[in-house]
Amino acid sequence: xxxxxxVWKYGDSINTDVMFPGKYTYTVTDxxxxxxxxxxxxxPAFAAGARPGDIVVGGQNWGCGxxxxxxxxxxxxxxxGAVVANSFARIYYRNAINLGLPAITCPEAVAxxxxxEMAEIDLERRMIRSAAGEFTFPPLxxxxxxxxxxxxxxxxxxxxxxxxxxxxxxxxSEGGG
Amino acid sequence: xxxxxxxxxxxxxxxVPSTVAGEVVDARPDLALSHDNTAAIWRIFKGIGQSRVxxxxxxxxxxxxxxxxxTPKHAQNHAEVRQFVAEQGVRHFFEVGRxxxxxxxxxxxxxxxxxxxxxxxxHSTHYGALGAFGAGVGRTEMAAVWATGELWLRVPExxxxxxxxxxxxxxxxxxxxxxxxxxxxxxxGLYSSIEFTGSAIRALSxxxxxxxxxxxxxxxxxxAVILPDEVTLAxxxxxTGEPFTPVYSDPDARFAAVYRYDAxxxxxYVACPHTVDNVVPLSAVAGRxxxxxxxxxxxxxxxxxxxxxxxxxxxxxxxxxxxxLVIPASSQVYMDALRHGYVATLMEAxxxxxxxxxxxxxxxxxxxxAPGEVCISSxxxxxxxxxxxxxxxxxxxxxxxxxxxAIKGIIAGPNDL
Numbered sequence: 072x073x074x075x076x077x078v079w080k081y082g083d084s085i086n087t088d089v090m091f092p093g094k095y096t097y098t099v100t101d102x103x104x105x106x107x108x109x110x111x112x113x114x115p116a117f118a119a120g121a122r123p124g125d126i127v128v129g130g131q132n133w134g135c136g137x138x139x140x141x142x143x144x145x146x147x148x149x150x151x152g153a154v155v156a157n158s159f160a161r162i163y164y165r166n167a168i169n170l171g172l173p174a175i176t177c178p179e180a181v182a183x184x185x186x187x188e189m190a191e192i193d194l195e196r197r198m199i200r201s202a203a204g205e206f207t208f209p210p211l212x213x214x215x216x217x218x219x220x221x222x223x224x225x226x227x228x229x230x231x232x233x234x235x236x237x238x239x240x241x242x243x244s245e246g247g248g
Numbered sequence: 249x250x251x252x253x254x255x256x257x258x259x260x261x262x263x264v265p266s267t268v269a270g271e272v273v274d275a276r277p278d279l280a281l282s283h284d285n286t287a288a289i290w291r292i293f294k295g296i297g298q299s300r301v302x303x304x305x306x307x308x309x310x311x312x313x314x315x316x317x318x319t320p321k322h323a324q325n326h327a328e329v330r331q332f333v334a335e336q337g338v339r340h341f342f343e344v345g346r347x348x349x350x351x352x353x354x355x356x357x358x359x360x361x362x363x364x365x366x367x368x369x370x371h372s373t374h375y376g377a378l379g380a381f382g383a384g385v386g387r388t389e390m391a392a393v394w395a396t397g398e399l400w401l402r403v404p405e406x407x408x409x410x411x412x413x414x415x416x417x418x419x420x421x422x423x424x425x426x427x428x429x430x431x432x433x434x435x436x437g438l439y440s441s442i443e444f445t446g447s448a449i450r451a452l453s454x455x456x457x458x459x460x461x462x463x464x465x466x467x468x469x470x471x472a473v474i475l476p477d478e479v480t481l482a483x484x485x486x487x488t489g490e491p492f493t494p495v496y497s498d499p500d501a502r503f504a505a506v507y508r509y510d511a512x513x514x515x516x517y518v519a520c521p522h523t524v525d526n527v528v529p530l531s532a533v534a535g536r537x538x539x540x541x542x543x544x545x546x547x548x549x550x551x552x553x554x555x556x557x558x559x560x561x562x563x564x565x566x567x568x569x570x571x572x573l574v575i576p577a578s579s580q581v582y583m584d585a586l587r588h589g590y591v592a593t594l595m596e597a598x599x600x601x602x603x604x605x606x607x608x609x610x611x612x613x614x615x616x617x618a619p620g621e622v623c624i625s626s627x628x629x630x631x632x633x634x635x636x637x638x639x640x641x642x643x644x645x646x647x648x649x650x651x652x653x654a655i656k657g658i659i660a661g662p663n664d665l
Contacts, residue, residue: 097612169386169388212402225388
């Protein structure tokens, strides 16, 4: 399972207010429109420029601040393949995993990856590759892995409850490019 | 090996004899909070083929984040929340104007020592002030809680923060929260359970205590707690007759780290733009021009906070060119402040009151800033764009500093008046 795309690299302590401003949280509900506001106050060029499979790279405490799920969902809806960071704020991490958006902690890769370059992530082999080299990231916990493998908490829950996975809720591996 | 508060509460909620930090458990929350985001959670819930909430009696819902609704879209969102409440028979529902979720649930006696409370709000750490385990979660996982009554949680390591000694005059729990976040950083408590203890913590009023667990969301904590003492128990018992069992860490519980502070060495602090851990002593930023002073929020919008502000502004006027917004955290706070005369004092000084709720804290309404403006606020977050305007600046401080700054039109402390 490969994720391949351009790197969008940002700094430390990037908070959810700049990822998806609070003024939109109760009024912008359509996935396409949520994606259009992705990282709006951090990088106005991001939403228009990002392509499916691209990789977002952050520093320490990526996604600190509010619990708003749109801060992770906006990336998922844009087709972003994964977020790689030095560390994640805990609710952001949960939201990403629960949405089936791989959130990978790998400081070595963060240090090496350059904004705009092409990179590749092999989830099974826990490997990030770029022109700078290959970086191995630590195994995900069995619980987290099970959720990602199911495509998110929703598909996992649907299986448990014996209900239909909602239409359009594609597995990241299919939609991630 | 003894167990921590977090290990014990999560063991009880997961129905297992014990847990250990690092373990992942399926825990059943005693209370599940959502607010204006309830309608969005409902859409996810329906999307997974669910029609009935498994335990509607465990839900608590407030309308507080954009309340009263500023636009037709916000009004429609509230209408959907009310439809959900009616359809599912949610008893613990609090309408527009009742106040901010964390304050209201506490006042209503829904928060009791030893409970596990999950909230679709990052400041759900708040409930630790009453000896409960409160943690924030996202929308999708709240839909999962509604459907199954449980959620996966990693048992956090516990960090102990010990504060001994007496508080210098004018130094508040908010100042200590800012100092701690400044010292340890915005990720200084990442994934952790923060446990506050020591004589200076015990000396705090119940109202002041709420500030500490609330603010620990800004340090990345999963939950934060002040273990119950007679102050906590009296406060809870005055509000509910429901039984509860306080939970305490064992004397030989294992802490990942212990930080010690002497309250006598603390001073008044301000968090500068645009991060909560960008903390300096008040003197370092005093004199900075202020366009708006905002007193309110779940962090510092209680009676004690309005009292502190009223004392500062008595007989004085808000500076020309500065506006002073006061938004009580709840209708109860508002009524108590009226009875005590604080509302009259603040309004005579030129303050404007907003309806109980979150106000402009997260940039929805009731006090959005213009480009280039500076706000001093008693809230918990000063991120770029937080109050609706990326080209504005937000400074965080205690209520007396907010009030004094309103009077002077520049960042100032009560002693500068």
